[in-house]
Amino acid sequence: MANIAALPDPQAYMALVWDIVRMVPAGQVTTFGQIASMIPPPPGVDERDYARLAPRFVGDAMNAVSWKDEATVPWHRVINGKGEISLPPDTKAAALQRARLRDDGVMEGDMESVDLGRFGWEGPPADWLAARGLHSPKPLRRPPDERPQQMALF
DNA sequence: CGTTTGACTACGC
DNA sequence: CGCGTAGCCAAAC
Structure with missing residues (x-):
């Protein structure tokens, strides 16, 4: 399984990913891995292997966002784990x-990356997840006091 | 019809 | 902290 088409129900998977992406507010970002972490693996697939494979499926789902759907799916807020x-x-x-x-x-400015510690999304409401049998997302955002203090050594 | 190629991530050096 | 690798499928070339 290294491709969304190999999943039992690719269409349902994609629809779910899109629903999740629609909830990411402006000013925040999510990652392929974070979205993948909410969706349980198909029966019989090892949870650990799945955690490495599934982020690609989310990428496939974003790749499938057509220009028509582009207006309702904020695909640009989905970036990688770095x-x-x-x-x-x-x-x-x-x-x-x-x-x-x-x-x-x-x-x-001319930054090429987003500070996930500051702008990382916290995920959908817990009851929204629970209603669909989804896991709670892998945390991205760090509390302000846990943010790296670059000059702390001096 | 055989090869290549992924909107990625965790893990081991 | 950076780099290589596994994962092991399906669709495009």
Whole structure:
């Protein structure tokens, strides 16, 4: 399973991912891995292996966002675990994503990455997740006092 | 019809 | 902290 098409119900998976992405507010970002962490593996698949494979499925789901759906699915708020845009750097789509992230205020100046500790999403409401049998998301945002203090050594 | 190629991540060095 | 690798499928070339 290294492809969304290998899942038992690719369409349902994609619809669920889109529903989750729709909930990410402006000014915050989520990651492929965070979304994947909410969706349980199919029966018989090892949870640990799945955690490494599933983020690609989320990528597939984002890749499938057409220009028509683009208005209702804020795909640009989904980035990789390093806080970077995962689209090929020199593409039109990547440029658009950078512009959108700047508009959202999460990518400052000429930065090429987003500080997940500051702008990471906390995930959907707990009852929304519970109603669908989903896991609680992997945490991205750090409490302000746990943020790295770069000059702390001096 | 055989190869290549992924909107990724965890883990081991 | 950076780099390589496994995962092991399906669709595009």
